[in-house]
Amino acid sequence: MTDTDTYALTAAKAEQVAAPELAYRPPRPSDYRPRIALVGAGGISASHLDAYRTAGFDVAIICSRTLAHAVARRDEFFPEAIASDSYDDVLTDPAIEVVDITPHPAERVALVESALAAGKNVLSQKPFVLDLDTGERLVRLAGENGVRLAVNQNGRWAPHLSYMREAVRTGIIGDLISCHIGIHWDHSWIKGTAFEAIDDLVFYDFAIHWFDFLVSIAGERARSVFAMNARAPDQQAAPPLLAECLVRLDDGQASLVFDAATRFGPQDTTYIAGTEGSLMSTGPDLGQQRVTLTTEAGWAAPELVGQWFNDGFRGAMGELLCAIEEDREPLNAASGNLRSLALAFSAIESARTGRETDIGSVRRLPD
Numbered sequence: 378m379t380d381t382d383t384y385a386l387t388a389a390k391a392e393q394v395a396a397p398e399l400a401y402r403p404p405r406p407s408d409y410r411p412r413i414a415l416v417g418a419g420g421i422s423a424s425h426l427d428a429y430r431t432a433g434f435d436v437a438i439i440c441s442r443t444l445a446h447a448v449a450r451r452d453e454f455f456p457e458a459i460a461s462d463s464y465d466d467v468l469t470d471p472a473i474e475v476v477d478i479t480p481h482p483a484e485r486v487a488l489v490e491s492a493l494a495a496g497k498n499v500l501s502q503k504p505f506v507l508d509l510d511t512g513e514r515l516v517r518l519a520g521e522n523g524v525r526l527a528v529n530q531n532g533r534w535a536p537h538l539s540y541m542r543e544a545v546r547t548g549i550i551g552d553l554i555s556c557h558i559g560i561h562w563d564h565s566w567i568k569g570t571a572f573e574a575i576d577d578l579v580f581y582d583f584a585i586h587w588f589d590f591l592v593s594i595a596g597e598r599a600r601s602v603f604a605m606n607a608r609a610p611d612q613q614a615a616p617p618l619l620a621e622c623l624v625r626l627d628d629g630q631a632s633l634v635f636d637a638a639t640r641f642g643p644q645d646t647t648y649i650a651g652t653e654g655s656l657m658s659t660g661p662d663l664g665q666q667r668v669t670l671t672t673e674a675g676w677a678a679p680e681l682v683g684q685w686f687n688d689g690f691r692g693a694m695g696e697l698l699c700a701i702e703e704d705r706e707p708l709n710a711a712s713g714n715l716r717s718l719a720l721a722f723s724a725i726e727s728a729r730t731g732r733e734t735d736i737g738s739v740r741r742l743p744d
């Protein structure tokens with residue numbers, strides 16, 4: 378062995394092999410076609426409705442406090458649906474089996490609670506709740522009423538993240554050793570919007586997708602987190618746009634870096650190492666990603682189809698419908714999502730205190 382080999386200055390050559398076929402595409406129920414109500418006709422609702430229209434889901438009611446907003450969304454996406462400004466229309470309609478609730482967390486809890494109590498299955502927008510106790514109470518309420526409660530963690534069905542998750546889940550790369558995520562992009566569009574009022578915007582609203590992804594592959598192995606955040610020298614938006622954290626795993630490690638003030642040369646990279654292989658996804662943005670899988674057999678580059686927007690939204694709703702049809706818990710169940718929120722809460726607490734924080738020790742979004 379030469380010195381260059383010893384010091385990792387050269388890499389062993391590997392042959393290209395066929396990529397394994399994995400179930401990474403948004404799931405669809407076989408026969409279940411329930412009537413769906415969408416509550417909240419704000420900006421993100423257009424992505425929900427476009428995804429549901431493309432998937433052939435039956436959106437029967439679009440409800441908003443401002444009737445004109447509901448009418449506009451109805452006319453654009455589901456002309457046969459009812460437009461309403463009364464949530465009672467959703468709760469009292471026996472034909473509505475699934476409710477997609479999109480408003481912000483503070484006002485969402487009461488809406489979710491009412492829908493569950495009325496016997497409706499619910500897809501909640503993310504982030505799910507502001508505190509774990511409330512989340513656990515809603516999960517119990519869903520169980521008591523015999524319905525499913527899922528969270529719209531749509532990043533789980535972004536093609537690159539979904540393929541990597543399935544590669545880990547099916548054991549292709551062996552036992553997980555590490556996961557390292559680096560996202561460098563310009564998030565300054567939030568200036569002048571309601572998002573600017575969220576001081577922990579990057580960790581709580583944006584990074585929740587990657588906290589959720591990490592939990593989806595590491596599960597209970599994630600133990601503690603050490604995090605920090607900062608303002609970029611020339612940023613105009615109020616919240617800190619730079620954030621990073623180290624996550625301690627049982628017999629492993631993870632890191633997440635978010636540079637949200639990168640105006641030039643955006644880049645998004647995820648690297649996962651396992652005992653029998655590795656995965657890497659890289660590209661200039663979330664919509665353009667190339668995944669490489671490397672094992673002892675060689676390296677493979679799957680030809681992935683689809684986009685995060687709007688495959689992710691089809692996936693989140695489709696998985697809930699499949700779970701109802703198959704009488705099981707959905708992959709994006711609220712009960713599991715609480716672990717992702719616990720990681721986010723602990724990261725925020727760590728960034729504020731400068732101390733490593735156990736995951737689960739912080740029960741609510743820090744003030």
